[in-house]
Amino acid sequence: MKKVKRTTIYDIAEKLGITASSVSRALNNSNQVNEKTKELIIKTADELNYKRNTLASNLRKGQSKTIGVVIPRINQNFFSNVIAGIEEVTYQKGYSLIICQSDEDHDKEIQCVNTLINQHVDCIVISVSADGNDYQHLQNVLDHGIQLIQVDRVAEELETLKVINDNVQASYEAVSHLIEGGYKRIALLEGPQNLSIFKQRKEGYLKAFKAYNVPVIEELIVENAWTKELGAEGTRKLLSLPHPPDAIFASTSDFSALGVLDVANAMGIKVPSQLGICGYANESFSEITSPSITTIDQFSVYMGNTVANLFFQEIGNNDTITKPKIISIKPELIIRGSTKRNG
Amino acid sequence: MKKVKRTTIYDIAEKLGITASSVSRALNNSNQVNEKTKELIIKTADELNYKRNTLASNLRKGQSKTIGVVIPRINQNFFSNVIAGIEEVTYQKGYSLIICQSDEDHDKEIQCVNTLINQHVDCIVISVSADGNDYQHLQNVLDHGIQLIQVDRVAEELETLKVINDNVQASYEAVSHLIEGGYKRIALLEGPQNLSIFKQRKEGYLKAFKAYNVPVIEELIVENAWTKELGAEGTRKLLSLPHPPDAIFASTSDFSALGVLDVANAMGIKVPSQLGICGYANESFSEITSPSITTIDQFSVYMGNTVANLFFQEIGNNDTITKPKIISIKPELIIRGSTKRNG
DNA sequence: TTTGAAATTGCAATCGATTGCGTGAAATAT
DNA sequence: ATATTTCACGCAATCGATTGCAATTTCAAA
Known part of the structure; x- marks a missing residue:
């Protein structure tokens, strides 16, 4: 079970007598590669059961295609619905979700946020825990250039994207x-x-x-x-x-x-x-x-959808100044x- | 919001006129570093608001301290309880969870599993979806040297760790x-x-x-x-x-x-x-x-606990032959x- | 003062993928 | 036939952290 050597682009390159560059380009469907070589590369990649190492890729690209979610309790209807709603949207875009629960504990919440910053997530979605009203850790998220979206339970004084109920x-x-x-x-x-x-x-x-x-x-x-x-x-x-x-x-x-x-x-x-x-x-x-x-x-699932859409909308938007945007959903x-x- | 240059160990090293090696060692609390330098490094790291880049670290170390979970529906009581149970245990050990939902769709399940393999997770926990009974993708997980734990809904023919109900x-x-x-x-x-x-x-x-x-x-x-x-x-x-x-x-x-x-x-x-x-x-x-x-x-939360504990127990155990182990929990x-x- | 071991620190390779730049070859234009 | 693009691919640096090994320093014992 241990130490299985996974095939890399170098293995593919070697087998075909070409460079890793071409392999990488081919697998990213770049048009800088000859169509035939591309096909060949993709075929061999498949044969060798190649799986891209997302860690390496993300490290190089400086993004992670991952969104972190911090909520008080995973197994609470409202929150699990929000997560499901986020997942619906992010999944289609090829993003992964890392979920943390704060257990309504402010200290754990801080730890969760730090873990997510370490993970270089592209965005942190949070619903703050009930205890504590010190939001330095959230400011910290912003300082690290990570998109922050607050949902439902928000720290009002922080100017971030928010999805709330009226x-x-x-x-x-x-x-x-x-x-x-x-x-x-x-x-x-x-x-x-x-x-x-x-x-x-x-x-x-x-x-x-x-x-x-x-x-x-x-x-x-x-x-x-x-x-x-x-x-x-x-x-x-x-x-x-x-x-x-x-x-x-x-x-x-x-x-x-x-x-x-x-x-x-x-x-x-x-x-x-x-x-x-x-x-x-x-x-x-x-x-x-x-x-x-x-x-x-x-409309908890919808709130989740909204959060995710907001994120994608914002990253598509290259303004350096991201205005704090608040989306209020009218409950029924x-x-x-x-x-x-x-x- | 864009392109915030995050501080790295090199920044810290430069500021102190030492090498990144020492910084790395200090931050990993190695005893190969002088106590005083270590303190100094930690202090400066803090001042510069340094956050380790987990991607780089994991890439180098060949592990991710991450567990992937694939379940049919996040917002279904049983499953969200299982997740909560897993999280309780893994959090303490410094592991993150990546959650995917298969929506009871076999194809999406396969995609989820592949994403997780790409992410180099250390373990995949899965409760299979209701449609489809082809389990090549799960075999694939094992082939990549990733620990596989099936929970509740299991593919019996696959010899993996399982946590089930009687x-x-x-x-x-x-x-x-x-x-x-x-x-x-x-x-x-x-x-x-x-x-x-x-x-x-x-x-x-x-x-x-x-x-x-x-x-x-x-x-x-x-x-x-x-x-x-x-x-x-x-x-x-x-x-x-x-x-x-x-x-x-x-x-x-x-x-x-x-x-x-x-x-x-x-x-x-x-x-x-x-x-x-x-x-x-x-x-x-x-x-x-x-x-x-x-x-x-x-006892869904407990099932989650059990899954997580099983994982930690198994990785602690360096046997090359991991016997398939089945833990059956008696429902009430x-x-x-x-x-x-x-x- | 010399010697040897132990404690620190630095050097450089490595993890795997990506990408700007450069080069030769093929394709097209003149 | 020559000049000019275009195309396909290789080279090598890079992302940030880790780590084996070498080099240097420190310190104590002889």
């Missing part, structure tokens, strides 16, 4: 929907506010209140409730208030919303009549709970059983 | 459970039989019938029902038989089982009293349907509402 609008629509459905006391389960996405979702929540001229009730805003467990915990607290809410917007995720639903079911509170529930992210399970959960679809409110009062 | 046993237990629960006419939704995993699951199904001395009813076996839609379709057919089944084992996936459940609900057939349902894979949604679905947990039957007749 979180404010989505939240606004979700809460408006609740208000229009007649819910009066709408609680918010919010995520870590150092992540802009969660800040924006809160902003949308507040905006809806203002638009409908409804006063905000501070005690109905629960911090840091972004897992199923924390969502459940927050819900228990909310429902034991003297004036409990009649709807809960789990702005962090459907997992959180699922926690809400569980607690409601356990306490015998009827959804949606006594309690409306709205989640975020359109996880696959949200349509099969009972009742199914109203949520927001982020998906209304389901958990908020259909008069369904 | 599908026969799992199926056997699932069907036994149904039989013991008093179900008499147990249908099987089976997957493409060119994939050994599905063959094995069928085998376990048949084995249980034999063990309990129950005759197999051919008309209750439905081919190719491995998506939610196909599962639903198969179920409609089954339930419209003169003698419909009283239980369905969706051996392909929980998605398929979900299709069964949907149809049952739509037809007003009560689960589990009139119809028992058992799925496969323990997808996250399977515990939140109503009733929750009995299924089989494959998770009994839930959909089969609890007297619950």
